[in-house]
Amino acid sequence: MPDEFDFLKLVRARAEKSARRRTGLVRSIGDDAAITRSRDGFDTVVTADLLVEDVDFRRSSAPPSLLGHKALAVSLSDIAACAARPRWALLSIGVPSDVWRSNFLKEFYEGFHSLAGEFGVALVGGDLSRTPERIVIDSIVIGEVARGRAVLRTGALPGDRIFVTGTLGGSAAGLRLIERGRVSKTSRRVALEVKRARGALVERHFRVRPRVAWGRLLGERRLASALIDTSDGLSSDLAHLCRESGVGACVEAERIPVEPLIEQAHLHKADSLALALHGGEDFELLFTVHARDIKRLPRFVGRVPITEIGQVTQDRGRITLIKNGRARPLKPAGYTHF
Amino acid sequence: MPDEFDFLKLVRARAEKSARRRTGLVRSIGDDAAITRSRDGFDTVVTADLLVEDVDFRRSSAPPSLLGHKALAVSLSDIAACAARPRWALLSIGVPSDVWRSNFLKEFYEGFHSLAGEFGVALVGGDLSRTPERIVIDSIVIGEVARGRAVLRTGALPGDRIFVTGTLGGSAAGLRLIERGRVSKTSRRVALEVKRARGALVERHFRVRPRVAWGRLLGERRLASALIDTSDGLSSDLAHLCRESGVGACVEAERIPVEPLIEQAHLHKADSLALALHGGEDFELLFTVHARDIKRLPRFVGRVPITEIGQVTQDRGRITLIKNGRARPLKPAGYTHF
Numbered sequence: 099m100p101d102e103f104d105f106l107k108l109v110r111a112r113a114e115k116s117a118r119r120r121t122g123l124v125r126s127i128g129d130d131a132a133i134t135r136s137r138d139g140f141d142t143v144v145t146a147d148l149l150v151e152d153v154d155f156r157r158s159s160a161p162p163s164l165l166g167h168k169a170l171a172v173s174l175s176d177i178a179a180c181a182a183r184p185r186w187a188l189l190s191i192g193v194p195s196d197v198w199r200s201n202f203l204k205e206f207y208e209g210f211h212s213l214a215g216e217f218g219v220a221l222v223g224g225d226l227s228r229t230p231e232r233i234v235i236d237s238i239v240i241g242e243v244a245r246g247r248a249v250l251r252t253g254a255l256p257g258d259r260i261f262v263t264g265t266l267g268g269s270a271a272g273l274r275l276i277e278r279g280r281v282s283k284t285s286r287r288v289a290l291e292v293k294r295a296r297g298a299l300v301e302r303h304f305r306v307r308p309r310v311a312w313g314r315l316l317g318e319r320r321l322a323s324a325l326i327d328t329s330d331g332l333s334s335d336l337a338h339l340c341r342e343s344g345v346g347a348c349v350e351a352e353r354i355p356v357e358p359l360i361e362q363a364h365l366h367k368a369d370s371l372a373l374a375l376h377g378g379e380d381f382e383l384l385f386t387v388h389a390r391d392i393k394r395l396p397r398f399v400g401r402v403p404i405t406e407i408g409q410v411t412q413d414r415g416r417i418t419l420i421k422n423g424r425a426r427p428l429k430p431a432g433y434t435h436f
Numbered sequence: 437m438p439d440e441f442d443f444l445k446l447v448r449a450r451a452e453k454s455a456r457r458r459t460g461l462v463r464s465i466g467d468d469a470a471i472t473r474s475r476d477g478f479d480t481v482v483t484a485d486l487l488v489e490d491v492d493f494r495r496s497s498a499p500p501s502l503l504g505h506k507a508l509a510v511s512l513s514d515i516a517a518c519a520a521r522p523r524w525a526l527l528s529i530g531v532p533s534d535v536w537r538s539n540f541l542k543e544f545y546e547g548f549h550s551l552a553g554e555f556g557v558a559l560v561g562g563d564l565s566r567t568p569e570r571i572v573i574d575s576i577v578i579g580e581v582a583r584g585r586a587v588l589r590t591g592a593l594p595g596d597r598i599f600v601t602g603t604l605g606g607s608a609a610g611l612r613l614i615e616r617g618r619v620s621k622t623s624r625r626v627a628l629e630v631k632r633a634r635g636a637l638v639e640r641h642f643r644v645r646p647r648v649a650w651g652r653l654l655g656e657r658r659l660a661s662a663l664i665d666t667s668d669g670l671s672s673d674l675a676h677l678c679r680e681s682g683v684g685a686c687v688e689a690e691r692i693p694v695e696p697l698i699e700q701a702h703l704h705k706a707d708s709l710a711l712a713l714h715g716g717e718d719f720e721l722l723f724t725v726h727a728r729d730i731k732r733l734p735r736f737v738g739r740v741p742i743t744e745i746g747q748v749t750q751d752r753g754r755i756t757l758i759k760n761g762r763a764r765p766l767k768p769a770g771y772t773h774f
Binding site: 131132133134135136138139141142143144145146147148149150151152153154176177179180182186188190191192222223224225226227228229230231232234236238239240241243245248 | 561
């Protein structure tokens with residue numbers, strides 16, 4: 099059984115190795131707090147995301163390294179949703195004794211560090227505690243953004259166009275597959291391409307790709323008037339954005355970029371449009387753009403496309419979905435915690 | 437039963453009210469992340485502390501408002517231990533449904549905000565989640581310190597004198613009283629002054645007073661060569677400081693400022709020196725000072741005194757306790773998490 103300090107030493111060595119490769123970290127794990135240095139003329143952006151076993155994930159279906167990836171990814175998505183650049187991370191983890199004695203933390207940190215390295219984020223601190231039974235993870239990410247360039251949820255104006263990155267519904271479809279016992283149970287009866295699509299959806303649920311490059315571009319070029327990530331689901335997150343901006347919205351069902359894997363995976367009872375509208379955890383960026391700025395929008399950043407799905411209206415608080423030529427209210431039906 | 441968003445609205449209104457009174461907060465709860473503005477020429481200090489029900493506290497003996505106080509206080513102490521000024525806080529809280537329906541969160545935030553107001557700290561974000569059974573709290577505090585003025589654990593040199601603020605052992609004595617059923621069970625058989633002392637020790641355990649003013653003074657006047665807070669216990673935290681600085685230490689038992697309430701509380705089976713040496717959670721500051729700087733040290737900051745308890749030696753990793761004229765090794769015997 100590793101000793102707490104031995105383990106922290108390992109984490110620290112790893113963290114300092116990663117920190118040596120970049121500047122801005124004055125002092126990391128081992129002191130009471132991490133000391134970071136932002137460049138003058140930058141604002142600091144901070145986010146925290148709590149993941150609780152048996153509420154946000156199940157140990158039986160979440161491989162530790164993917165959980166480490168996801169814990170960081172959801173926070174990176176929050177930073178992206180402010181148009182900021184992620185720089186430092188803190189991890190507070192509580193684990194029961196049996197998990198402490200297992201390889202869980204080692205694999206968890208591998209997943210975490212792999213994604214952190216990709217985005218140039220240094221793990222600088224956090225806390226490690228025992229819990230009586232369940233794993234709990236609080237992922238904190240600190241980013242920076244040029245002073246005044248953060249994009250908030252509050253700036254959408256009537257007439258702005260609404261865009262979303264990537265595709266929607268894939269993560270919720272993946273979760274459904276995980277909950278019904280994953281791919282294995284039906285593996286003999288489905289074709290290879292269906293199996294592949296199902297595997298890809300499960301992967302999508304865990305291996306969240308935070309849209310950091312899109313977020314930074316939207317902020318740096320002053321392209322977005324309001325910005326949020328789709329963590330609770332399009333219907334809920336669009337409602338948040340509209341409420342914060344004091345506007346309404348009109349969305350066209352035919353334009354919504356429904357994840358094509360959902361059709362390919364033959365999820366017979368799943369309504370793929372409903373998954374795209376209300377399924378959470380896609381962590382795409384949802385943003386509004388003044389009409390005059392649309393011509394400056396790139397179609398892709400990296401390989402990630404954007405899709406125009408509707409426009410902002412002055413109908414404060416009212417969100418309308420147009421489908422087959424009929425308009426109906428789109429009620430938030432995404433994830434709520436209680 | 438309150439709705440999650442209603443509750444967040446309340447927290448947010450409260451947080452924004454407190455934020456209006458100070459500068460530096462660009463945007464708080466409600467966006468994906470909090471955006472804060474540090475002054476140019478300052479470093480950012482961040483700390484996270486995880487508190488888990490039935491490990492770090494018991495719901496039956498920890499009043500919610502005191503728990504809110506303590507969750508913030510332990511993080512403020514970490515900031516103080518870097519000689520920084522606390523400015524912003526994030527709170528990630530997970531609670532089971534019955535706690536969500538109770539007054540717990542309301543009272544918890546009252547305790548939190550009361551202390552936050554006292555130290556000019558604004559709650560700017562965090563996360564709120566459901567848990568299956570137990571309460572979990574991650575308290576994150578962000579501070580700032582003039583560039584290069586943070587005091588680390590690494591700067592102690594042989595010949596430096598070792599100081600500690602306030603008194604030691606009181607929190608551990610309070611915890612012992614709480615664990616044996618508090619004051620009530622023996623209330624008829626003890627004198628009034630003994631009861632008062634016991635009540636004060638229980639209070640001491642919860643109502644941690646972070647030594648922020650001392651920490652800032654030590655940093656601003658470049659008085660301390662190394663600095664840590666006594667969260668795990670003097671023997672453990674002095675060992676941390678010595679290990680980080682690559683030095684040893686010699687401590688005189690007679691000089692240790694043992695909390696006088698312990699004697700007054702007639703804790704017959706408690707060895708008050710042992711509580712002061714190894715009992716955790718006093719959250720006093722333990723620091724070293726170059727001999728030439730001692731004359732510049734004030735004796736008090738506010739009403740909090742300091743006491744010289746020993747000196748730093750070149751005997752790397754070896755800590756000696758001198759008691760009744762005899763020297764013996766002082767082994768770390770404070771709190772470990774696993």
